[in-house]
Amino acid sequence: MKIPADRLTALATSILTYAGGQKDAASRVATRLVSANLTGHDSHGVGMIPAYVDGIIAGTLHPDANIDVVQDKGPFLLVDGQRGFGHIVAEQAMELAIDRARTNHFAVLSLRNSFHLGRLGDWGAMAAEAGFICILYANVQSSRPLVAPFGGSDGRFVTNPYCTAIPATDSTPMFLLDMATSKIAMGKARVAHLSGKQVPEGSLIDAQGNPTTDPSVMFDDAGGALTTFGDHKGFGLALLGDILGGSFSGGGAYLPEREMPSSITNNMMAILIDPDVFGMAQAFGVDMDRYTAWVKASPPAPGVDAVQLPGDPERRSLKDRTANGIFVDAGTLEQLRETALRAGMPQDELDTLISDTGLGA
Structure with a gap:
């Protein structure tokens, strides 16, 4: 069933409000979550939301938290998210970093102790929309390691995403490369598991280190692990997420003593660069336009409509899902129902909200 974005946002806002008691924060987080759905990142x-409510109930997510500036050294900022909603504290931290980049042509933000940041691309896009090139590294600390190192047979770290965003020009849309360093994100394994589908070959190993396409090995204490994209290449990039995002911020790289039930903790490094720092922004934009046009002019391979650059699939999905609604699988819907009740939402209100989405029909 496909749900209009505004109705899905209303459902998400209500669940998070009941769970955390912070309606404004809930609305802002819900809008970001639905934006991820709209751009194809289910x-x-x-x-x-179930993981967020788990965190609120367990006390590992503080819904009323804001950032604390730990160190302020001009273009260099160290900020603590105080285990707040990542969608809230990351936006606050990036606003500070953007302000410093405007003053200094450059900024380095180190953000630690944020609950789940959502799409790393949101924060790259935020900087790019303000006119800055943005490079981000992040790590993840959770209740168990989810990704195996290249050549290993069990999880040792998590999906540690990487992102680079480059501002749009008059001719070229924003360049937005946002990716997990695992072959698939953990959320994609969750969606496949709830939908009764398999994952792509090479994405997972079971508890014995054998390749599998069954996403259930990641759940119910089965002991499976995700694999890194590009084998040793993704493995190297994953390590940078832990070192630059985690160790450098003081939030720490992934270690067993930092595991915490019902928690998804992110640490992040963001590097912002003014593309006009050398007075060549116009030439940079012209060259980028010529280059992207050259790359996209490659004749499509058999079965492919056209070459797509980073950000193109999200723009296409946004247009389609805004017009036609967001598909929510039955497994995810059932989890949302259960989570709403666990958060304290009355059954009659839940029934009304579900009916309003069209899923109660």
């Missing part, structure tokens, strides 16, 4: 959409 792994980071409303399906994350």
Whole structure:
């Protein structure tokens, strides 16, 4: 069943409000989650709400938290998210970093102790929309490691995403490369599991280290692990997420003593660069336009409509899902129902909200 974005946002807002008691924060988080669904990233959409409610109930997510500036050294900022909603504290931290980049042509933000940041691309896009090139590294600390190192047979870290965003020009849309360093995000394994589908070959190993396409090995204490994209290449990039996002911020790389039930903790490094720092922004934009046009002019391979650059699939999905609604699988819907009741929502209100989405029909 497809649900209009505004109705899905209303459902998400209500669940998070009941769970955390912070309606404004809930609304802002819900809008970001539904934005992820709209752009095709269901792994980071409303399906994350059960984990957020788990965190609130367990006390590992503080819904009223704001950032604390730990160190302020001009263009260099160290900020603590105080285990607040990542969608709230990351936006606050990026606003500070953007302000510093405007003053200094450059900024380095180190954000630690944020609950789940959502799509890393949201924060890259925020900087790019303000006119800055943005490079981000992040790590993840959770209740168990989810990704195996290249050549290993069990999880040792998590999906540690990487992102680079480059501002749009008059001719070229924003360049937005946002990716997990695992072959698939954990959320994609969750969506496949709830939908009764398999994952792509090479994405997972079971508890014995054998390749599998069955996403259930990631759940119910089965002991499976995700694999890194590009084998040793993704493995190297994953390590940078833990070192630059985690160790450098003081939030720490993934270690067993930092595991915490009902928690998804992110640490992040963001590097912002003014593309006009050398007075060549116009030439930079012209060259980028010529280059992207050259790359996209490659004749499509058999079975492919056209070459797509980073950000193109999200723009296409946004247009389609805004017009036609967001598909929510039955497994995710059932989890949302259960989570709403666990958060304290009355059954009659839940029934009304579900009916309003069209899923109660």
